[in-house]
Amino acid sequence: MADINISSLPDRSAAQADQGSHPAEPIWDLIELLFFAYRDFVSDPDDVLAKFSFGRAHHRVLHFVNRHPGMKVADLLEVLKITKQSLGRVLKQLVDQGYVVQKEGENDRRQRLLYVTPKGEALAMRLAGLQTERIARALGQLGPNAHEAARRFLVAMIDADGRDGVQKLIARADRARRPRS
Amino acid sequence: MADINISSLPDRSAAQADQGSHPAEPIWDLIELLFFAYRDFVSDPDDVLAKFSFGRAHHRVLHFVNRHPGMKVADLLEVLKITKQSLGRVLKQLVDQGYVVQKEGENDRRQRLLYVTPKGEALAMRLAGLQTERIARALGQLGPNAHEAARRFLVAMIDADGRDGVQKLIARADRARRPRS
């Protein structure tokens, strides 16, 4: 209930074709909805993290290390788009407190490959569980192809040059988790 | 091109029905895509804002004041979910530099209703334009009902108790902008 308010408005999205003339009307609804949805999306983990004296920065690191084990530090910097000094601060805490370990690369011994400990995995999965609940609840209210539609939309929103990298990242991690499906 | 990688995976989203037994597999793809999409979504405005020595906080304030003129300070606090001290800092700068003005409420003279100046509107619209370009580009790559699908998904992702408020906010602003359509 209550989602008739907005969804019944005509689509004047300017997506199809704004053939040159005057500046298109901003797509207000999606701009604002992205803000609100993301705000709430990150809020569930925040509460749990606070109990561990961790913040969002720790969450992001823990998430990607858990999801993509063996990541190089450089990969993580690339993904998060932050500086190594910023990463260093939170990564050090995660390592010191036993959530993440670093192993020397086998081929290249300069590399410090990142892995979660069981303790790190437990926390990462707990946080992912919260976000999954929210997403599942949302998808449950929509049609059967809502997952697919959301995925396509979000992929298309990513910078064109990063898009392939992101999709490969996800696909690779997906394969790794379920080796032969 | 390139969006076949992911979209061909089966949907094991756990949305439909996880009847109790064991913990559902996290919905990794949407969790990560939300991160990447939002990261890029806010990055375009950031570059412009930097030229004005403004940050994301200024953007959020300017956006909501532009989009919902006459907002009370209390409304803005509610929407942004930050403290009045945090808001005060950036709002003061926006007022001092002539992007936002505050008018005494007519009924309640304690209120300081917020409005953008022409200068403020120009900046707000420029930033909204950047985000609209990205969204329009994304929607353009998808089917004709992608806008609707994205809207539904994002609405469903919002906290249940805030959902109605958000939708009313958007609908109201929408009506105000195009008085009789």
Add this chain to the structure above:
DNA sequence: ATATTTATGTCAGCCATGTTGACATATTTC
């Protein structure tokens, strides 16, 4: 009419997390 509540502003200080710049160390590659 006075007391209380409400809307807003402000000061001071703290914390998390981003930044730049410089430099150190180990290892690989040329």
Add this chain to the structure above:
DNA sequence: GAAATATGTCAACATGGCTGACATAAATAT
């Protein structure tokens, strides 16, 4: 052996959250 690479670290700074305390004006309640 020299140069490039992967990583770590120190110092300093900026932004934008936070709490707590307190101030003012206007509305509302007793």
